[in-house]
Amino acid sequence: MMYDAIIVGARVAGSPLAMLLARKGYRVLLLDQATFPSDTISTHHIHQPGVARLRRWGLLEKVRASNCPPTTEMRFDVGPFALVGTPPPFEGQAEAYAPRRRVLDAILVDAAVEAGAELRAGFAVTELTHSGGAVTGVRGRDRNGSNVTERARIVVGADGARSAVADSVQAPSYLDRGMLTCNYYSYWSGVRLDGVELYAREGHLIVADKTNDGLVMVTVVWPKAEFGRVRSNIEFEFMRVLDEHAPALAERLRAGRREERFAGSGFLPNLFRKPYGAGWALVGDAGYVKDPVTAQGITNSFSHAEMLAEALDEGFSGRREMTEALASYELKRNEEVLSMFEHTCQLASLAPPPPEMGRLFEALRDDEAEIGRFLGTVTGVVPVQQFFSPENIGRIINAAALMPAA
Numbered sequence: 468m469m470y471d472a473i474i475v476g477a478r479v480a481g482s483p484l485a486m487l488l489a490r491k492g493y494r495v496l497l498l499d500q501a502t503f504p505s506d507t508i509s510t511h512h513i514h515q516p517g518v519a520r521l522r523r524w525g526l527l528e529k530v531r532a533s534n535c536p537p538t539t540e541m542r543f544d545v546g547p548f549a550l551v552g553t554p555p556p557f558e559g560q561a562e563a564y565a566p567r568r569r570v571l572d573a574i575l576v577d578a579a580v581e582a583g584a585e586l587r588a589g590f591a592v593t594e595l596t597h598s599g600g601a602v603t604g605v606r607g608r609d610r611n612g613s614n615v616t617e618r619a620r621i622v623v624g625a626d627g628a629r630s631a632v633a634d635s636v637q638a639p640s641y642l643d644r645g646m647l648t649c650n651y652y653s654y655w656s657g658v659r660l661d662g663v664e665l666y667a668r669e670g671h672l673i674v675a676d677k678t679n680d681g682l683v684m685v686t687v688v689w690p691k692a693e694f695g696r697v698r699s700n701i702e703f704e705f706m707r708v709l710d711e712h713a714p715a716l717a718e719r720l721r722a723g724r725r726e727e728r729f730a731g732s733g734f735l736p737n738l739f740r741k742p743y744g745a746g747w748a749l750v751g752d753a754g755y756v757k758d759p760v761t762a763q764g765i766t767n768s769f770s771h772a773e774m775l776a777e778a779l780d781e782g783f784s785g786r787r788e789m790t791e792a793l794a795s796y797e798l799k800r801n802e803e804v805l806s807m808f809e810h811t812c813q814l815a816s817l818a819p820p821p822p823e824m825g826r827l828f829e830a831l832r833d834d835e836a837e838i839g840r841f842l843g844t845v846t847g848v849v850p851v852q853q854f855f856s857p858e859n860i861g862r863i864i865n866a867a868a869l870m871p872a873a
C-alpha cells in the first residue's frame with residue numbers, strides 16, 4: 468500500500484498536517500512513538516493566531532469543553548511597574564488558551580483520525596528508505612515490536628527539535644543561534660490569576676498562566692549556563708527567583724498547593740532547517756525551533772502545518788511542481804517568523820533592556836491603546852519590526868512627553 472504522506476510525529480505540527488491532508492482526500496499515515504493522551508515537555512500558551520486556527524478547524528469548542536479557561540488580560544511587569552492590558556484580537560479571536568498538552572494533543576490526534584488519517588501510536592520510526600536519491604518511506608517498530616516498512620510519496624518529519632528525519636536526510640540548518648535559556652515549571656491549585664502574568668528581569672523571565680481544571684502553571688527561565696546548578700535543587704532555586712523578583716506571586720503560590728513535580732528543559736535550540744528535499748519535508752520544531760520565551764512554537768506549528776498542507780496539495784495535484792511548491796513553503800514560513808525569531812533570541816538573552824526600551828516602557832505606562840499594541844508584539848499579532856521601529860518608538864515617547872503630568 469502506498470500512502471500519499473507518512474507523517475512522523477503526531478503532536479501540534481504532525482496531527483494538524485495529517486488532518487488537513489486527510490480532509491483534502493489524501494491517504495495519510497500518522498506515526499508516533501508516543502501514545503495519546505500523553506504529556507510532553509512544553510508549557511501551553513496558545514496565542515490568538517493559534518487559537519484562531521483551532522477555531523477555523525472546528526476544534527476550539529473541544530478545547531473550551533476541556534475545562535480550560537480563556538485569557539484576554541496580560542500583565543507585563545518590567546520591574547518598577549507593570550503594563551497591564553489586552554492584546555489586540557487576531558481574525559476576531561480575542562482570547563488565548565493554555566490547555567495541557569495531554570489535552571490539546573489528544574484533541575488534534577482525534578481530529579486527524581476523524582478526518583481519515585490512519586494513526587499508529589507506539590510506532591518508533593528507526594530509519595528512512597530511499598530509492599534513486601529520494602526518500603520513499605520509513606522503517607520502524609510497531610507497538611508489538613514487529614519491524615514494519617511503509618512507503619509514501621512524501622515522508623514528513625514532524626518529530627520535534629531532535630528530529631530523526633532531519634538528521635537522516637541531513638537537512639541543512641541555518642541562523643543557528645545556539646541555546647540561550649533553560650526553564651522549569653509546575654502547577655498549583657488554589658491560586659488566583661486574572662490573566663497571563665509576565666515578569667521580565669535581567670537574567671530571568673517568570674510566566675504565570677491559567678490551564679485546565681483550575682490549575683495555575685508557573686514557569687521560571689534562567690540563562691542556559693545555570694541549568695546544572697538549578698537542576699540540582701529545583702524547588703529552592705525556583706522559589707528563590709520568585710521571592711526576589713515576583714514576591715507577591717511567590718506568596719500566592721505558598722498560599723496554594725503545588726500539585727505536580729517540576730518539569731523543564733535545558734535543551735532549547737534556536738535554528739531553522741531547510742524543510743524539504745526529494746521525497747521529504749519538515750514541519751513544526753523539526754524545521755524551525757526557537758526558545759519558548761515568546762511561546763510561539765504551538766502557534767507556528769499550526770500555521771506551518773497549514774502552509775505545508777497547501778504546498779503538498781499543490782504538488783500532489785500537479786497544480787505546481789512539487790519542488791517549487793515546497794520552496795515557496797520555506798519562503799512563506801521564514802517570512803512569517805524571521806523578525807519574531809530575532810526578537811525571541813533577543814528576549815532569550817535575558818539581558819537588561821537597552822535605555823531606549825526603558826524610556827518606551829515609561830511612555831507606554833498610561834496609554835491603554837499602545838499597551839495593547841505592545842502586548843500584541845508578545846502574542847505575534849502586531850509585527851515586532853513595525854512596533855519597535857525607531858520612528859514608532861520616537862512617536863510614542865514624544866506623545867507621552869506632551870501629555871500633561873498626572
Ligand SMILES: Cc1cc2nc3c(=O)[nH]c(=O)nc-3n(C[C@H](O)[C@H](O)[C@H](O)COP(=O)(O)OP(=O)(O)OC[C@H]3O[C@@H](n4cnc5c(N)ncnc54)[C@H](O)[C@@H]3O)c2cc1C
Nearest residue numbers: 476479480500509510511512592626627751752759764765
Ligand atoms: C519547556 C518548553 C515550554 C514551551 N512552552 C510553549 C508555550 O507556552 N507555547 C508554545 O506555543 N510553545 C511552547 N513551547 C514550544 C512547543 O512545545 C513546540 O514548539 C511544539 O511542541 C512543537 O511541536 P511539534 O509537533 O513540532 O513537536 P513535538 O511536540 O516535539 O512532538 C514531536 C513528536 O514526534 C514524536 N517522535 C519523535 N521521534 C520519533 C520517531 N523516531 N518515531 C516516531 N515518533 C517520533 C515524539 O514522540 C513526539 O510526540 C515550549 C517548549 C518547551 C521545551
